[in-house]
Amino acid sequence: MKPTLVLVGRPNVGKSTLFNRLTRTRDALVADMPGLTRDRHYGLGRLGEREFLVVDTGGFEPLAKEGIVAEMARQAEAAIAEADALLFIVDGRTGLTPHDKQIAERLRRSGRPIFLAVNKGEGVDRAVFSAEFHELACGEPHVISSAHGEGVRPFVEMVLETFPAPESENDDDSRGPRVAIVGRPNVGKSTLINALLGEERVIAFDMPGTTRDAISVPFERDGRHYTLIDTAGLRRRGKVFEAIEKFSVIKTLQAVEEANVVVLVLDASQDVSDQDAHIAGFVMEAGRALVVAVNKWDDVDDYHRERIKQDIARKLHFLDFARHHYISALQSQGINGLMKSVDGAYAAAMVKLPTPKLTRVLQLALVKQAPPRHGAFRPKMRYAHQGGQNPPVVVIHGNALEHVPASYQRFLERSFVEAFKLQGTPLRIEFRSTRNPFVKDA
Numbered sequence: 001m002k003p004t005l006v007l008v009g010r011p012n013v014g015k016s017t018l019f020n021r022l023t024r025t026r027d028a029l030v031a032d033m034p035g036l037t038r039d040r041h042y043g044l045g046r047l048g049e050r051e052f053l054v055v056d057t058g059g060f061e062p063l064a065k066e067g068i069v070a071e072m073a074r075q076a077e078a079a080i081a082e083a084d085a086l087l088f089i090v091d092g093r094t095g096l097t098p099h100d101k102q103i104a105e106r107l108r109r110s111g112r113p114i115f116l117a118v119n120k121g122e123g124v125d126r127a128v129f130s131a132e133f134h135e136l137a138c139g140e141p142h143v144i145s146s147a148h149g150e151g152v153r154p155f156v157e158m159v160l161e162t163f164p165a166p167e168s169e170n171d172d173d174s175r176g177p178r179v180a181i182v183g184r185p186n187v188g189k190s191t192l193i194n195a196l197l198g199e200e201r202v203i204a205f206d207m208p209g210t211t212r213d214a215i216s217v218p219f220e221r222d223g224r225h226y227t228l229i230d231t232a233g234l235r236r237r238g239k240v241f242e243a244i245e246k247f248s249v250i251k252t253l254q255a256v257e258e259a260n261v262v263v264l265v266l267d268a269s270q271d272v273s274d275q276d277a278h279i280a281g282f283v284m285e286a287g288r289a290l291v292v293a294v295n296k297w298d299d300v301d302d303y304h305r306e307r308i309k310q311d312i313a314r315k316l317h318f319l320d321f322a323r324h325h326y327i328s329a330l331q332s333q334g335i336n337g338l339m340k341s342v343d344g345a346y347a348a349a350m351v352k353l354p355t356p357k358l359t360r361v362l363q364l365a366l367v368k369q370a371p372p373r374h375g376a377f378r379p380k381m382r383y384a385h386q387g388g389q390n391p392p393v394v395v396i397h398g399n400a401l402e403h404v405p406a407s408y409q410r411f412l413e414r415s416f417v418e419a420f421k422l423q424g425t426p427l428r429i430e431f432r433s434t435r436n437p438f439v440k441d442a
Contacts, residue, residue, distance in 0.1 A: 003053070005045070005156075005159060007056050009100075010097070010099045013091040018089065018152070019043060021152060022156065081110075085114075086115065089117050091120055104137065117142050118130045121150065142154075176225035176227060177227070177346040181228065181229065182231050183264060183266065184273065187265045188265060191295075192265060194329075195335055231255050260349055261342050263292075264322075266295065266312070268294050268296045268299065268304070269300055272312055284319075287426055291322055291338065292316070292323070321422075325337055350390060355386070361415060372405060387430055396431050402431065402433055413428075
């Protein structure tokens, strides 16, 4: 088992910067603004041959009683309960604060091993810089700089030495479809993830924009492993005023790019908006497998149900390849069918298409409808093979293929989709024309 190291501290002490350094990613948002991280954020760290899980948490307010700050504190408390070791991060340049003392008291009561890191200690006298933090009674203060990397490796090595050497393990079990949950703000994305997990893993709060980061959550369902990605709600560009929300949009788009399957969540109590169509269009451009989940189905009557179905058919007609599910995330209704479609879409996105069968399907399509002429010549297609997965890519070779119109390309796409029963994923076709040996290069 990999040890789980949880980063805890008050806002803006550099926890997310340290998380990114330990995981060698930019998965956690970093900005000079307190309260940026709100949910627990998991990542995989490696130091030499040692691997470990690292968890970033929001600014910890142990005494918070209500509002979003209290929800952040609940997330931090849940992370503390999961921890094998707590990395308590303090800001050496600000100095010891009463807030640090409150957190230290709470961490000592947890019974977990505590390792104290005094951050932002680049180019200082370490003994003087860390002296006042002995008062926290959380062990020897270790001066580090998460931004510059100074002292980070020795600190983490010291933490890992307290755990036994890992036995060999099969990491294949941890792999599985990466499923991104996307949609406008406040449509129930985090509630859906909590329903799938059976716990309040991410903050579900009645306020648009509660989720700011893209949060990866590994879980197992019916013996199969997944990674769910809860993303920030995407708004129209003109509505994105806060710098933090601009970062969140970027993280959401990156999550779509990295996903195998995207679940687009719509709100049954609202009409399908242009922004829903924009999000769906981006998923299509990225070529990701897609499942549409119409949430809050239990909140609307039969008239509104029929109206939303017509609205989807009219405004999202280009998503006819995707399965649609009408669910209630809050009541956990329709979740099983949704996950079956996710499995089917993932299988379609990762399918292996044999070259002989692809070529036979191409030949049958040519017999059914030949490509239109371009001037005196007709494009000639010879054979096809698979050129990629996620999404499936079919490469067709022949002559004068640069003149194949888009309408005929869509006809070929439908032919391949129907022949291989590819439900839930777009399919792309690439044309590669053979160079004419009698044409001299310029």
